[in-house]
Each structure stands twice: as C-alpha cells, then as structure tokens.
Amino acid sequence: MHTNMSTTMKFEPINLGRWIIWTLFTLILLVAPLIFNQSASISLLSEMGTVMIFALSYNMLLGQGGMLSFGHAAYSGLGAFIAIHTMNMAAGGELPVPTTLIPLVGGVAGMFFGVLFGYVTTKKSGTTFAMITLGIVELVFACSLMFPGFFGGEGGVTTNRVIGEPVLGISYGPQIQVYYLVAFWLLVATVGMFAFTQTPLGRMSNAVRDNPERAEFIGYNTQWVRYLTLVLSAFFAGISGGLSAINFEIVSAENVSMVRSGAVLLFTFIGGVGFFFGPMLGAVLGVFLTVMLPNYTKAWQLYLGLFFIIIVMFAPGGISSLIMMNLRLVKFGKFRRVWPKLLQISVMTLIAGLGAVLMIEMLYHLTLDFTSGPMKNLFGVAVDTTKAGGWLVALALLAIGSFGFWRVRPGFRHAWGEANMEIEDAIRRAAA
Amino acid sequence: MTYALELKDVRKSFGKTEIIRGAQLQVEQGERIAIIGPNGAGKSTLFNLISGRFPISSGDILLRGESTTRLKPFEINRRGLSRSFQITNIFHRLSVYENLRCAVLWSLGYKYSFWHRLNGLGDVRERAEAVLEEIGLKRRRDTAAGLLTYAEQRALEIGITIAGGADVILLDEPTAGMSRSESDAAVELIRKVTVGKTLLMVEHDMSVVFGLADRIGVLVYGEMIACDTPANIRNNQKVQEAYLGGHAPAEAAA
Numbered sequence: 001m002h003t004n005m006s007t008t009m010k011f012e013p014i015n016l017g018r019w020i021i022w023t024l025f026t027l028i029l030l031v032a033p034l035i036f037n038q039s040a041s042i043s044l045l046s047e048m049g050t051v052m053i054f055a056l057s058y059n060m061l062l063g064q065g066g067m068l069s070f071g072h073a074a075y076s077g078l079g080a081f082i083a084i085h086t087m088n089m090a091a092g093g094e095l096p097v098p099t100t101l102i103p104l105v106g107g108v109a110g111m112f113f114g115v116l117f118g119y120v121t122t123k124k125s126g127t128t129f130a131m132i133t134l135g136i137v138e139l140v141f142a143c144s145l146m147f148p149g150f151f152g153g154e155g156g157v158t159t160n161r162v163i164g165e166p167v168l169g170i171s172y173g174p175q176i177q178v179y180y181l182v183a184f185w186l187l188v189a190t191v192g193m194f195a196f197t198q199t200p201l202g203r204m205s206n207a208v209r210d211n212p213e214r215a216e217f218i219g220y221n222t223q224w225v226r227y228l229t230l231v232l233s234a235f236f237a238g239i240s241g242g243l244s245a246i247n248f249e250i251v252s253a254e255n256v257s258m259v260r261s262g263a264v265l266l267f268t269f270i271g272g273v274g275f276f277f278g279p280m281l282g283a284v285l286g287v288f289l290t291v292m293l294p295n296y297t298k299a300w301q302l303y304l305g306l307f308f309i310i311i312v313m314f315a316p317g318g319i320s321s322l323i324m325m326n327l328r329l330v331k332f333g334k335f336r337r338v339w340p341k342l343l344q345i346s347v348m349t350l351i352a353g354l355g356a357v358l359m360i361e362m363l364y365h366l367t368l369d370f371t372s373g374p375m376k377n378l379f380g381v382a383v384d385t386t387k388a389g390g391w392l393v394a395l396a397l398l399a400i401g402s403f404g405f406w407r408v409r410p411g412f413r414h415a416w417g418e419a420n421m422e423i424e425d426a427i428r429r430a431a432a
Numbered sequence: 433m434t435y436a437l438e439l440k441d442v443r444k445s446f447g448k449t450e451i452i453r454g455a456q457l458q459v460e461q462g463e464r465i466a467i468i469g470p471n472g473a474g475k476s477t478l479f480n481l482i483s484g485r486f487p488i489s490s491g492d493i494l495l496r497g498e499s500t501t502r503l504k505p506f507e508i509n510r511r512g513l514s515r516s517f518q519i520t521n522i523f524h525r526l527s528v529y530e531n532l533r534c535a536v537l538w539s540l541g542y543k544y545s546f547w548h549r550l551n552g553l554g555d556v557r558e559r560a561e562a563v564l565e566e567i568g569l570k571r572r573r574d575t576a577a578g579l580l581t582y583a584e585q586r587a588l589e590i591g592i593t594i595a596g597g598a599d600v601i602l603l604d605e606p607t608a609g610m611s612r613s614e615s616d617a618a619v620e621l622i623r624k625v626t627v628g629k630t631l632l633m634v635e636h637d638m639s640v641v642f643g644l645a646d647r648i649g650v651l652v653y654g655e656m657i658a659c660d661t662p663a664n665i666r667n668n669q670k671v672q673e674a675y676l677g678g679h680a681p682a683e684a685a686a
Contacts, residue, residue, distance in 0.1 A: 200537050200553075201546040203526075207534045210523040216505040217483065217515055218596055219538030228544050 025190070029183040033176055042175045043247070048287045049182035050243040053189045055268045055279035055286075057236035060193060062265070063273030064202065065229045066209030067122075068130045070261050071137030072237060074117060075110040077256030078140065079238025081151065082109035084245040087159045099163055099172050103185045103242035110238015114231040122226040125212060129226075137261050144253040156252025159245070172246065182243050189236050194276055196232060205229045263290070266304070270311050272318020281319050299364050303357075325420070332426065334419035341412040348408055352401025358383075358394035434497035436461040436600055436630040437482070437513075442491035444474075444481055444654075451477050453654035454491070459600075464631040465659070466641040469651035470675070475634040476518055478651065479604050482632075483515040484508040495600065510538065514598035518605045518634070520585045524578030528569050528588055531577050532560040535595035559595065566625055567591040568617075583614040587621060594625045601626055603633040607640055619644055650674065 029049075033042050054076050061067040083106035089095040097105060121132045144151035151157070162173045170177055196202045204225050208215045212222045245251050254260060263286065271282020289307075293300035315322050326342075329335040358378055362385045365376040374386040383390035437459040444452040451474045459465055467475050480486045482493055484505040493500050500508050523531050533550070536559045542548055550556070564570055567587045572580060577588055590606060606622060607615040619640050622631070635641050641648060642662050649659040652674045658665060665671055 195549070196546055198550050199546040200542040200548055200550060201544045203530065203534060203550055204537065204544070206526060206530075207523045210525050211521060214517075214521045214523065214592070215534075217509055217521075218535045218592065219506050219509040221504070221506050224544060228546070232546065 022191075026187060029187060032183075033179050039175055042179050044287065044291055046175065046179045046182045046247050047244075047291070048284050049179070049186045050240045050247060051264070051267065051283040051287050052280045053186055053240035053243070054237055054264050055271065055283040056190060056193050056276075057233045057240065058264045058268045059273055059276075059279040060196065060205075060229060060233040060236070062268055063278070064197060064209065065205045065226060065233075067125065067226060067230070068265075069121075069133040070130055070258070070265070071117075071121075071133035071135075071140075072233075072264055073256055073258075073260035074133075074137045074140045075113055075234035075237040076106075076241035076244070077251070077260065078113045079106035079110035079234075079241030080245045080251040080255050081157065081241075082106060083238075083242035084157050084159050084251045085150075087161065087163065087245065088157070091160060091163050098167070099161055099246060100170075100181065102246055103181075103239045106242020106245065107235045107239040110241060111231055111235035113238075114234025118227050118230040118234065122223060122230050125222070125226065133261075134258075137256065137258055140256045141253060141258065144256055151253060152251070154253070156250050156254075158250045161246050161249055178247055182247065185239055185243055189239055190280075193236055197276060201225065201228055266308050270308060270318055272320030272322075274317050275320040275324060278318050278320035281323075285319070297361060297364070298368060299360050302360065328423060329419055332419075332423045334423060338412075338415050338419050341408065341415045344408040345405065345412045348401050348404035350401070352398055352405055355394050355396070355398030355401055358390070359398065362390060362394065435459055435494070436463070436496060437632065438494040438497075439478075439482070439656075440492040440494070442478075442481060442493060443489045444477060444486065445489045450489075451654050452481065452488075455651070455654065455656045457649060457656055457659060459630055459632060461599075461630055462628060464626065464644055464646045465633070465649055466645035466647075467632065467634045467649045467651055468636070468638075468641055473651045474654045475651055476604055479515060479602050479632075479634060483513065483602060509596070509598065512598045513600040513602065514593045514596055515602035516589045516593040516604055516606060518608060520582075520589050522577045522585060522588055522592060525576060527574045528577055528580070529560060529564060529573045531588060532563050532591055532595050533557075535592040536560055536563070536597075539596040539598075559597075563591050563595045567621060583610055583618075586610065586614075586618065590618075590621060590625065594629075598629075600630045601632070603631065603635075605634050605636065607635065607637050615640060 032045055036042065036045060054072075057076075058069070058072050061069050061072070083102050086095060086097055086105045087099065087102055090097045090099075117136050121129055121136060124132060145153070161178070162171050165171075172178055172181065204215065204220055207218075208220070208222045208225045215222050215225070241251075241255065244255070267282040267286035268279045269282065270285060271280065272278030286304075289300070289304055293303060297303070311318060317325075326335065329338055361378055362376060362383065365385050369376075374384050375382050376385050377383075378390075385391075435458045437457070439455050439457040442452055442455045443450060455474075455478060457465075467478065469475050477486070481488050482500075484500065484503055484507070488501055491501075495508065495511055495513055498511070500511065500513075503511075523534060526534070533556055536556055537543075540553075540555050540559065542553065542556070564573060567590060569580075569584060569587060569591070572584060577585065580588060586606065586609075590603065593603065594601060603622065607618045610618060615637060622633075623644060631644075633644070635644075645662060647659055648662055648665045650657050650665065650668075650671050657670050657674060658668050660668065
C-alpha cells in the first residue's frame with residue numbers, strides 16, 4: 001500500500017474525541033488482564049507495557065525530533081541497572097525506596113545519562129548524530145562487560161521484587177500486581193509524552209526536525225532543542241527500564257545492547273512515526289511477535305526482518321498511517337469504492353506469503369532440523385521436506401499469489417490514488 | 433548617532449576568491465533600503481554575513497551599535513534582526529498556523545519551555561493569528577506549509593520573518609518568481625508589515641525597488657558603489673556604467 005511519509009501531523013485543540021480516546025485507553029489498560037487472564041498472557045501484557053513506554057520515548061527522537069538514534073537502549077538499560085541496584089539496596093534496608101517508585105528511580109537515572117551522553121550526541125544532527133549514538137551504545141555495552149561489579153558480568157544482576165511487608169495487600173509478588181504497576185506508569189508516561197508534544201519545546205522539536213536552519217533564524221539554538229528533547233526522552237526510556245527490572249527481576253548486558261536499540265527502532269517504525277500512538281501499536285505487535293513467534297518457528301527473526309522491509313517499502317508511515325488512511329477513506333465515504341480492490345490485493349498477498357512461509361519453513365527444516373527426520377508439521381499437515389510434493393505446492397502458492405498481486409496492483413493503486421485525490425480536493429475546497 | 437545597522441569595510445572570501453570586498457553601509461532606524469546589483473555581485477552573501485549564516489573574513493557589522501560578527505544566527509535574531517530567504521525556507525510539515533506560532537515563541541519569552549501548554553498561551557495565539565491575518569493566509573490556517581502554492585509560501589516566508597517582532601528586517605528577493613499581480617500584492621504586504629521597521633531587501637524587480645525603497649544600494653563585485661535616493665541612483669554615473677557596462681540585466685536601465 002502506498003502511503004506518504006510526509007503525512008502531516010494534526011494538532012487539534014482539546015476536543016471531545018481526545019477525552020474519549022484517553023478514557024478508552026485507560027479502560028483497555030484496566031480490562032486487558034481480565035480478558036487475557038492466563039499467567040503467560042499477563043506477563044506478556046506487562047512486557048508490552050514497558051516496551052510501549054520505550055517506543056514512545058524513542059519516537060520523541062525519531063518521529064518528533066527527526067533524530068535517528070541507534071543507541072536508545074543505553075538510557076533504558078542504564079536506568080534498569082540503577083533501578084535494580086536500588087531494589088537490592090532497598091531489600092537490604094540501606095535505601096528505603098518502595099517498589100512502586102522504582103520506575104521513577106530508573107527515569108531519573110536515564111535522564112542523568114541523557115544529560116551526560118546527550119551533550120555529546122546532540123552536538124550534531126542527521127547521520128553524524130546516528131553514528132555517535134551507535135558509538136555510545138557500543139561503549140556502554142563494552143563497559144557492561146568490563147565492570148562486572150556493577151553490571152553483573154555475563155549473568156547480569158538479579159533481584160527479588162518483593163521487598164518488605166505488603167502495603168494494602170500489594171507485594172508485587174503476583175504478576176497481576178506487576179501488570180497494574182506497569183499499566184499505571186504507562187498511563188502516566190503516555191500522558192506525559194503526549195503533553196510534551198503540546199508544549200513550546202515539543203513544537204520546536206518538530207520545527208527543528210523539518211528545517212533546522214530556519215529554526216536558527218527564529219531565535220532557537222537547534223542543538224539545545226535536540227539536547228533537551230533527548231534528555232526528556234531518556235527520562236521516559238529510564239522509566240521503561242525500571243519497569244522491566246521489576247518485571248523480569250534481572251538486568252543484563254543485553255539491556256544496554258545494540259540489539260535492544262535496534263529492536264525499538266524496528267518496533268517504532270513498524271507502528272509508524274507519524275502519529276503519536278504509532279509506536280504503541282508497534283510495541284504491542286513487536287513484543288507479540290518476538291515472544292510468540294519463536295514458539296512456532298526457528299525462522300522468526302527472518303520473518304520479523306521481512307515484515308520490517310515490507311513496511312518500509314510499501315507503508316513507510318507504518319501501521320498507524322495505514323489505519324488512519326483507511327479511516328479517512330471511511331470518513332469521506334470512499335471506502336466502499338476501495339475495499340473490493342483492497343480485499344483482492346490482501347488475498348493475493350496472503351497467498352504469496354503463505355507460499356513463502358512454507359518454503360522458508362521447509363528449507364529451515366532441511367538445513368537445521370533434519371536430525372528429527374524429513375517430516376515437518378506445517379499448519380497441521382505433515383509434509384515430507386525431501387519430496388517434491390510439498391515444494392511444488394509452496395511454489396505454486398507463491399507463484400499464484402505473486403502473479404495475482406502483480407495483476408490486481410494497478411487496479412488497487414488506481415482506486416486508492418483516485419479516492420485520496422478526491423479527498424484532498426474536498427479538503428482544499430472546504431478550506432477555500 | 434547609532435545606526436540601526438552598519439557595515440564597516442566588510443570582507444568575505446571563499447578560499448582565494450573575495451566575494452565581498454569592503455562593503456560599507458549605514459542604515460538609519462526606520463529606513464527602507466533596497467540592494468540591487470548584477471548577478472553574482474554578492475547580494476545574498478551580504479545577507480548571509482549580516483544574519484550570521486556565514487562568518488565574515490574581516491571588517492565589522494554593527495546592529496544598533498553593537499558588533500554581531502561573533503554571534504550565532506539565533507543570537508543575532510534574539511537581538512532583533514530577522515531575515516527571509518531567497519529559496520523558500522519554511523517548516524513544510526507543520527501547518528501555516530504552527531509555522532507562525534513557532535516564529536513568535538522565542539520573542540514572547542517561552543524559549544525552551546516544556547511546562548507551558550501551547551494552546552493555553554493566549555499571547556502566542558493572538559500574535560500568530562494577527563500575522564496570519566496580515567499575510568492573508570487565514571483560510572489556509574491548517575494547511576501544511578509544504579502544500580501551499582508558491583506565492584502563498586512566499587507570503588508565509590515573510591510572515592515567519594516578521595512574526596517575532598524584530599525591528600531590523602532582511603528580505604532576500606521576496607518577489608522572485610512571482611507574476612505581476614502576485615508581486616504587487618507582495619509589495620503591499622511588505623509595505624504593511626514593515627511599517628516603522630528598518631528594512632533591507634535584495635530585489636531584482638525595479639518597479640518593486642523604486643516603489644518601496646527610501647534609498648537604493650548598488651552592489652557590484654562585492655563593493656557598494658553607491659547608496660542614495662532612487663532619483664539620484666537613476667542619474668548616478670558610476671551606477672550607469674556598472675549596469676550598462678555589460679554585467680547588468682536590461683531591466684536596470686528603467
């Protein structure tokens with residue numbers, strides 16, 4: 001699907017719609033663990049919450065400030081380390097910090113390192129900024145192996161989140177209590193980060209993203225705008241780090257790694273950087289895929305990578321922009337015209353995708369898992385990966401899907417383009 | 433007396449090439465001066481030096497008597513000098529209104545605040561709406577700046593430049609690429625928004641220059657060969673030679 005990266009961001013005055021959305025969001029946070037009430041799903045939800053904060057904080061840089069960072073895990077990770085040490089000290093009675101406030105400790109720690117590292121990274125923008133962030137996160141990662149006293153070496157630092165006597169029956173032992181702690185901080189952090197987009201600094205951060213030179217000529221030091229934005233973003237990243245320390249009761253070198261930094265970039269981009277809620281969708285989907293996919297397939301990282309590439313190529317605005325574009329069609333009554341084509345192209349994509357998945361799975365089985373015999377269970381069907389039959393079916397699906405995609409694509413693009421053109425015309429007429 | 437803006441023997445070299453060769457200029461408070469000159473005379477470079485975009489090689493630039501040569505562009509802007517660009521330089525993904533709002537924030541003292549709610553700032557809204565009205569883009573208020581027509585973008589460019597309330601305004605070819613009627617409208621706009629302000633503008637269109645300027649400065653090969661009233665410039669021997677000597681656009685003879 002073709003969407004536009006430069007989709008403009010609307011900042012409307014306080015309205016009813018916004019209150020409905022916030023209320024809905026709070027309700028979802030409250031109700032989610034009652035619906036997905038198995039212990040595995042509650043811990044999954046808890047993890048989603050922490051990553052949502054992380055991705056939102058990342059988007060303060062990428063989407064709102066135009067800063068592509070490869071090292072955001074440095075802030076969440078170091079926040080997590082400080083948080084877990086604080087928890088251990090609290091347990092030892094040296095520092096009376098209740099677990100409820102540990103995320104705040106993580107946030108302040110993240111902010112501290114933002115003040116420290118950000119001073120170096122935000123001196124530059126664009127590619128240079130990206131390179132320096134890469135250097136910083138590598139530096140922190142190297143330190144984590146050099147100073148096992150603080151970072152816990154290979155094994156990391158562990159803790160027990162149940163500290164002292166329960167307060168009002170809350171001990172943070174049961175996962176559900178941790179979930180509600182995450183949900184509380186998620187709500188606070190989301191409100192905080194959304195509020196940031198509505199402040200002078202938040203707006204200037206957009207301006208510096210769009211045109212740093214012009215910002216200098218309306219009185220703003222762009223370096224300072226970037227720096228302050230990064231410090232605040234590091235604060236929220238630190239909160240997410242503190243929550244993950246509570247949730248997993250372990251923090252290791254992986255928390256400050258390139259891999260973690262790359263993952264948040266991936267999730268944020270998949271969700272979409274152009275809308276405030278985009279990274280939240282990306283985090284939910286990303287965590288779901290990274291936690292659930294490995295249960296089903298060894299090739300899960302390959303699928304995640306392919307998915308990312310497809311998003312970048314066909315929907316650079318991410319999932320949020322896909323949703324908003326389609327909602328716009330609905331709003332202007334054009335969806336009726338587009339959906340048959342949308343359905344066609346989706347079905348074709350699905351068929352081709354299925355073929356590709358089958359082939360990848362069989363290939364993985366042949367090369368990596370052959371000791372368990374030639375049979376592979378694919379979607380409930382046992383397939384002999386050494387025989388031609390399975391391969392032919394997969395190839396046929398891929399071929400049919402690709403051919404179909406190629407055939408229906410022009411029609412879809414035409415309908416899609418036409419509908420959107422008419423909408424833009426309508427908007428222009430309404431403005432005139 | 434102190435001038436609103438004064439250039440003292442300003443020189444600028446790029447490598448071995450000297451682009452600005454000892455430019456002199458005194459602009460009084462409230463004066464409107466147009467800088468004309470053949471292509472490549474260094475008009476835009478001169479603006480870039482005054483606004484701090486490039487550092488000067490030697491000489492001095494005084495804004496209300498104070499040297500600005502060591503200041504960054506944002507520091508010069510905070511001292512009350514604002515400029516527009518020859519090639520439209522706006523925040524293309526932000527709406528027209530947001531563009532103007534950004535342009536007024538610093539001057540109203542909100543600086544890097546992340547504790548004020550933008551929509552709650554009455555003074556910011558009033559000022560941005562007033563400029564919006566002045567530049568005639570009210571009905572385009574919520575359109576992304578990147579989607580405006582060329583003439584509208586030029587108007588927004590001027591709007592951003594004046595929104596912060598600077599009293600020395602530099603406009604770099606504000607009517608370049610406009611049709612006659614668009615350019616007439618732009619001249620009216622410039623006249624209206626620079627009342628009581630000091631204006632320095634680079635302009636090629638002679639009808640704009642003669643219609644708007646109190647004095648005309650002629651820049652040829654990096655030197656200000658004359659700066660005088662339109663009538664005197666018309667009759668100035670040196671200017672005529674410079675323009676008719678082969679480097680001049682034909683319109684200059686008008």
